[in-house]
Structure formats: C-alpha cells, structure tokens
Amino acid sequence: MTDHSPEPDFSTEELADLDRFASIAAELTESDTKLEAPPAAVWAGIEQRVGASAAAATAVATAPATAEPAVDVTDRVDVTDSAVDAAAAPDNVIQGPWGKAPLLLGAIAAAVLLFVGAYAFTQGNAGDPIAEVALEFTEGPGFDALGANSTGNAAILDDGGDRCLDLELSALPEVSDAYLEVWLIDTNVEGMVSLGPIKGDGCVSIPASVDPGAFPVVDISIEPADGEPTHSGRSILRGVLNI
Amino acid sequence: MTNAPDNPTDPAEQGFLNGDESALKLAYDQHGALIYTFCKRSVDAESAADLTQEVFLAAWKARDRFDPSRGTLAGWLMGIAKNKVIDLHRFRGRRVNETELQTELATHTDDSNLGGESRIELLADKMLLNEALKTLNPRSRQVLELAFYHDLTHPQIAEKCDLPLGTVKSDIRRGLQRLRTYLDPAHD
Incomplete structure (x- = not known):
C-alpha cells in the first residue's frame, strides 16, 4: 500500500523509540498487568505523617500574640514548605528516646524551625526572665485533646546562677492514673531533658549542666504512670524559647 | 524533546502543582496500586508497604519539582519508587525476593544475564508501558x-x-x- 497521506515518515528518533518500546512490550506478561491495592495502613500512615506537618503549620499560623514578639511576625519564614518537609521526611521519624512518640517529632521539628525568632526575649535587669514564651495547645498529632483549653507561659529565671523554668499554667486537664511532665527539647528534635513531674504553677529547677539554649522547646505532656521514662507523645502545651 | 501529554489536565497532577493536599489522596487512589505492586514485586511485602508510603511522602515533599509538561505523575512516582527500591537493595547488599527473581528468570530466560537493578528498571518500564497503553x-x-x-x-x-x-x-x-x-x- 502506498502512503499518500500528509503524515510524515517516522524520524530516526521515533523509530528508535518504537524499537525500544516494542522490546519492553515483548517482555510484558499478564502478571505485569495485575495490580494489587496496598493495605489500608499505607494510606493511613501517609495521612498521619502529612497531617503532623499540617498541624505544625497551623500551630505557627495561629501562634498567640500574647507574648510581644521581639521579631516582627512578618520576619517569620514561610511556614508551609518547611513544615511539610520536616514532617514528610522519613528521617524525622526518629525512634530512640522518644519511644512511643515518633509522630511528635515531625510536628515539633517543624514548629521549632518556625517558632524560633518569633517570641520575646528580654535580658539584662536582675529578676527579669532570661527568656520567655507563651505555651499553647495545638490540635493535631502529638497533642492530647485533654489540653485543648490549657494555656500557659514559661520563663527562665536566674537567681544568682540557679536557673529555673517558671511556669504559669491555667485550665490544666484532670488526669487520672497519669501526671503532667515538663520537658526541654532541642531544635533538632534529637534530644530532650525531663525537668520532672509538675502539678501546676511553680519554678522548676533547671540542672546547671543543662543549657536551655540547646533545648529551647518547652513541652508539657501527659505521662501515664506506667514506669516508661520516655515522652508519651501526648503533649498539651508547647512553645519555643528564643534563647 | 517535548513530552507534553495530549490528554486533558489531570486533577491529581494539577493539585500537586497547587499544593492542594487532597491531590495527594487523588494521586494515591490513582497510582497507589501501581507503586505498591511494583514495590511488592521488588522487595518483601512489609518493605513494599513502607516504601509505598515513602514514595508518596517524598513526592509530596518534592511536589514543586513535578512538571506535567515533562511527564506524567505515574512516571514521576515510578521514578521515585525505582530509586527507593534500588537504594534498599544496595543497602541490604543483596537481591531481595529471590523467589520473584527466579520466577522472572524462569519465564524469561533472556533475563538471565540481567542484574537486580536492570530487572527493576525493566519491571518499572513494563508496568508503566501497560499503564500508558491503558490511557490510549x-x-x-x-x-x-x-x-x-x-x-x-x-x-x-x-x-x-x-x-x-x-x-x-x-x-x-x-x-x-x-x-x-x-x-x-x-x-x-
């Protein structure tokens, strides 16, 4: 048959592609065409990990204005991509000291990146806090809804070299078979220091060997009395000190 | 080379571009089985589930690098999956799922000289070819x-x-x- 159509002949490149695809097609078997749906847990995991980042982004977007920002809020970095990156990157799901709370990591990592620089930082006069931050509840992974109404403020005070974390907390949840614990966490979310159980307001001693500048995330969690020393992953309040 | 698809705009692809989180679900619904099946035929089932998760999370994280004028979302996701499977094989230092490999070799004796990575490339290509044919x-x-x-x-x-x-x-x-x-x- 003669081709009288205006359709041009195939180029060398097209002929090469035709050969290449034909050789792949020649290998195609029926088993290659059968697809298996992934288990439901796969999507659940994706949703959870993307959700953790979204929660962190929301936390930043709704950061309370109670503490006077030392840095203008317009100086904050763009939250969305960093937050998603931080939580979506598999590397952020670190096990180790977090034990039960890997999910928390993404949320904190993202929040840390973004909160830093956003809060008041005063220093100088004796009696003034070295650093101070409003603590807030954020709905989402890593937070326990029992803390939904809780609010608070944390300040590092220095009394002649003895430092303590002064907590003013309100609407704390009633927890049975559990207690509240305050933590300082580092910005890489690789380490944390427990400052111990708390019942409410007070100035919790910071060990001299602990540099709050290295652990600027203040986190208050609900800890079941299960003898497990790791963070439960059930936070109620959190803030990042600019120190 | 221009690879502009001549099919209408895909909502999942468009959503990826806009950073619309529902697009991730859409992309998963459309291509989750393709990616999971590819992974499962390349590694064990448990790793396949983990890898599938990582593929979609990595894709979402890197979504600003997705350009529909340069290829389909399925092809892009498969590229990510292929890299993750190959990384895992290298990490483990061996070919995983030997049963699958033997089946493959028995079916296609010509593959007998193919290394694990070539086999993974071929499997990805075969599955994508089939996906592409379905859209014609x-x-x-x-x-x-x-x-x-x-x-x-x-x-x-x-x-x-x-x-x-x-x-x-x-x-x-x-x-x-x-x-x-x-x-x-x-x-x-």
Whole structure:
C-alpha cells in the first residue's frame, strides 16, 4: 500500500523509540498487568505523617500574640514548605528516646524551625526572665485533646546562677492514673531533658549542666504512670524559647 | 524533546502543582496500586508497604519539582519508587525476593544475564508501558499493540484494521508520545 497521506515518515528518533518500546512490550506478561491495592495502613500512615506537618503549620499560623514578639511576625519564614518537609521526611521519624512518640517529632521539628525568632526575649535587669514564651495547645498529632483549653507561659529565671523554668499554667486537664511532665527539647528534635513531674504553677529547677539554649522547646505532656521514662507523645502545651 | 501529554489536565497532577493536599489522596487512589505492586514485586511485602508510603511522602515533599509538561505523575512516582527500591537493595547488599527473581528468570530466560537493578528498571518500564497503553483510545491502542506484539509492518496494520496508512502512522506517533510521558519523564 502506498502512503499518500500528509503524515510524515517516522524520524530516526521515533523509530528508535518504537524499537525500544516494542522490546519492553515483548517482555510484558499478564502478571505485569495485575495490580494489587496496598493495605489500608499505607494510606493511613501517609495521612498521619502529612497531617503532623499540617498541624505544625497551623500551630505557627495561629501562634498567640500574647507574648510581644521581639521579631516582627512578618520576619517569620514561610511556614508551609518547611513544615511539610520536616514532617514528610522519613528521617524525622526518629525512634530512640522518644519511644512511643515518633509522630511528635515531625510536628515539633517543624514548629521549632518556625517558632524560633518569633517570641520575646528580654535580658539584662536582675529578676527579669532570661527568656520567655507563651505555651499553647495545638490540635493535631502529638497533642492530647485533654489540653485543648490549657494555656500557659514559661520563663527562665536566674537567681544568682540557679536557673529555673517558671511556669504559669491555667485550665490544666484532670488526669487520672497519669501526671503532667515538663520537658526541654532541642531544635533538632534529637534530644530532650525531663525537668520532672509538675502539678501546676511553680519554678522548676533547671540542672546547671543543662543549657536551655540547646533545648529551647518547652513541652508539657501527659505521662501515664506506667514506669516508661520516655515522652508519651501526648503533649498539651508547647512553645519555643528564643534563647 | 517535548513530552507534553495530549490528554486533558489531570486533577491529581494539577493539585500537586497547587499544593492542594487532597491531590495527594487523588494521586494515591490513582497510582497507589501501581507503586505498591511494583514495590511488592521488588522487595518483601512489609518493605513494599513502607516504601509505598515513602514514595508518596517524598513526592509530596518534592511536589514543586513535578512538571506535567515533562511527564506524567505515574512516571514521576515510578521514578521515585525505582530509586527507593534500588537504594534498599544496595543497602541490604543483596537481591531481595529471590523467589520473584527466579520466577522472572524462569519465564524469561533472556533475563538471565540481567542484574537486580536492570530487572527493576525493566519491571518499572513494563508496568508503566501497560499503564500508558491503558490511557490510549481503543483504536490507537490496537494499532500500537499490533506493532509491538505482532511485529506487523505499518501497511500490514493499516490493511488489518482497514485504516488509511496515514491514520496508522499518526496513531503510532501519538502513542509514542504518550509512552514517552510515562517512561521517559525528564524530571530532575
């Protein structure tokens, strides 16, 4: 048959592609065409990990204005991509000291990146806090809804070299078979220091060997009395000190 | 080379571009089985589930690098999956799922000299080729299949399908373009 159509002949490149695809097609078997749906847990995991980042982004977007920002809020970095990156990157799901709370990591990592620089930082006069931050509840992974109404403020005070974390907390949840614990966490979310159980307001001693500048995330969690020393992953309040 | 797909705008692809989180679900619904099946045929089932999760999370994280004018979302996701599977194999220092490999070798003795990574590339290509063929209209698909599987010349195809030769050629040309958007995504 003669081709009288205006359709041009195939180029060398097209002929090469035709050969290449034909050789792949020649290998195609029926088993290659059968697809298996992934288990439901796969999507659940994706949703959870993307959700953790979204929660962190929301936390930043709704950061309370109670503490006077030392840095203008317009100086904050763009939250969305960093937050998603931080939580979506598999590397952020670190096990180790977090034990039960890997999910928390993404949320904190993202929040840390973004909160830093956003809060008041005063220093100088004796009696003034070295650093101070409003603590807030954020709905989402890593937070326990029992803390939904809780609010608070944390300040590092220095009394002649003895430092303590002064907590003013309100609407704390009633927890049975559990207690509240305050933590300082580092910005890489690789380490944390427990400052111990708390019942409410007070100035919790910071060990001299602990540099709050290295652990600027203040986190208050609900800890079941299960003898497990790791963070439960059930936070109620959190803030990042600019120190 | 321009790989612009001639199919209408895909909502999942468009959503990826806009950072719309519902697009991730859409992309998963459309391509989750493809990616999971590919992973499961390359590694063990448990790792396959983990890898599938990581593929979609990595894709979402890197979504600003997705460019639909350079290839389809399926092709892009498969590229990510392929890299993750190969990384895992290298990490483990061995070919995983030997049963699968043996089955493959038994079916295609020509593959006997293929290393694990070549086998993974071929599996990805085969599965993408099949996906791409499914998106063609029935006539174009039949024309391409006759060319691929039955080794017919273009005039023979024209005669068999009772189509003008020009139509056969344009169907093949369009089919090649579509296949490239799946198998040759020109992303970073």
